[in-house]
Amino acid sequence: MPGKRPTATSRPIRILIAKPGLDGHDRGAKVVARALRDAGMEVIYAGLRQTPEEIVEAAIEEDVDLIGLSLLSGAHMALFPRVLALLKARKMRSVPVFAGGIIPDEDARRLRKIGIRAIFGPGTSLDQIVTTARAIARPRS
């Protein structure tokens, strides 16, 4: 619709999707990115092998409302807390983080405790991810 201008209510949610660490499998992240796009969000796709520092810098520059991390390598207990700590250090605590991947229940409990807002394992429906993303995205004034 050329000429259509975004209004306060139609302003899209901006979300960063990234894969921290050494992990070459990004099919899931791409499927989720596409579903979020189809739900009307602007998805900044940062892709593979991102350091926590790069992810947080991207979140700042892109002024995102939400961050989704995908990880299948098993390094989640090292990398997710690092992302959260950097967000806090850069005064970005208000940006919620959710995660997807292969994450054992015990780890998931601990990650939720330190501030990961939602964790999606294999078999999660795309609808559930979209609904949760909408619900937890940082509200804008």
Add this chain to the structure above:
Amino acid sequence: MSPSGRVPLAARRILAGDRATLARVISDVENRAPSAIPVLRALYAHTGRARVIGFTGPLGVGKSSLISALLGRLRAAGRRVGIVAVDPSSPFSGGAVLGDRIRIERRAGDDGVFFRSMGSRGHAGGVAAATREVVRLLDAFGMDVVLLETVGSGQVDVEVRTVATTNVVVLVPHLGDEVQTLKAGLFEIADVFCVNKGDLPGADLARKDLVELTALTPARGAWRPRVVTASAKEATGIDELWEAIEAHEAFLDADGRRTAGERERIAGELIELVRERVEGELTVALRSDRNLQALVDRVASRALDPHAAADRLYRGRRPRRPPAR
């Protein structure tokens, strides 16, 4: 300084190098938030220094990869670089996947770079409606060079001309025969042609076609578009590409061409800003025009054709002038 003499806090923070504030104001500009206007006004006096280089061309030709290669070169030379990459928003959902970041290689923690992805948000022409103002924010932030990447939808991405001072049209081998180069649009806006993926067979032929095209084109002013072969993947031709860009920038600096070009862009911008307001006001007024429904009835029943009805609606709105003496 804004005419009111008060500089908004966000503007002061941007001038002081606050990246998070810059990012937030860019969002406000994208969202057309009225709060962005005083910030833009306060920062305008701090703009006009950055070189704005546009990159356009069909999707998949390697615009982002070339920008990444140039970024490394510019940072090595100590230039501060802003990058704005526009990707298409879905006309169906309004959503977008903004995927140009993945191509960009940069040193960790380098605050001489600021990269921002933008969705086109329904704006045709290859850039987003807010692009010009986002580029200006990066200029005020102190970036020496702003690299602007268009959507990459193809032949009509020509609006970048209204923002960038040098336009690079990126192509690859085997996009078509030389008749393609005669078509209107993309080929008309290039200051520099870059044949990327120059390591592939056919690069020489593509280059030859473009050289012939530029030889046939009546030179605009005295500038004949340069043709450069590069390979972002093999990191070849990047120096030549930047040299061609700088040659065009130097050409602009001679004989007052830069000022003339800027005046033309400003005139276009002022007209556009007023047109946007008039259009908005007029749309609201026409929607509530008491004659509208009656005219719709008559067009729907074929008593009147749309052109005649529009003419009556238009004349009904036009301010009546006193008769000339």
